[in-house]
Amino acid sequence: MSDAGAGALLLLGLLLFAAAYSWLKSQGDRPDEGWLPREIANGELAFAERRFESKRLGLVARLDRAYRQGGELHLVELKTRGYFAAHASDAIELSVQRLVLQEETGERVSSVAYVAVKQHGQGQPRAIRVDLFDEDEVLAMRRRLLELRRGQGHAPSPAARRKACDKCGHRAVCQSTFGDRQ
Secondary structure, three states: OOHHHHHHHHHHHHHHHHHHHHHHHHHHHOOOOOOOOOOOOOOEEEEEEEEEEEOOOOEEEEEEEEEEEOOEEEEEEEEEEOOOOOOHHHHHHHHHHHHHHHHHHOOOEOOEEEEEEEEOOOOOOEEEEEEOOOHHHHHHHHHHHHHHHOOOOOOOOOOOOHHHHHOOOOHHHHHHHHOOOO
16 A cells, blocks of 8 residues: 555544544533423523523523523523422522523523422432413512511511521521521
């Protein structure tokens, strides 16, 4: 075989190796999302780990995932918990994300979203569908929060479950009102 032929074969081999390596690397970078609900399983990942802001509403949100499917965006919030459940706070967080994302992108965002809960020590997350609050409800909750921070309005009451209080950002306010609920 001539030097030119050997060089051409070597170049062809390197090109094939580079193409195969590139393809394998792209497959490894793509997360396994077999847990996605079928409504959005074939959707395109539009946004991941991105911050959005609404100047009109005075709200900021950092969303985990948004998938484009069926002419609208669908939100997914990723959580790791010791149990399989979605909370009202998840629906509130996703509702804020919906308003801010819709305003900033101009795209329609679904009024339902998913909380993908991965239990400690388990493999794949499982998605829980949640209905989202509309703009008026979110803004009413925001007004209530701001009133409480200013010491106005009706005093908050502690949560029915002690564990809900443990991680609450307003625990210090409640402790001054209700004492430590040990």
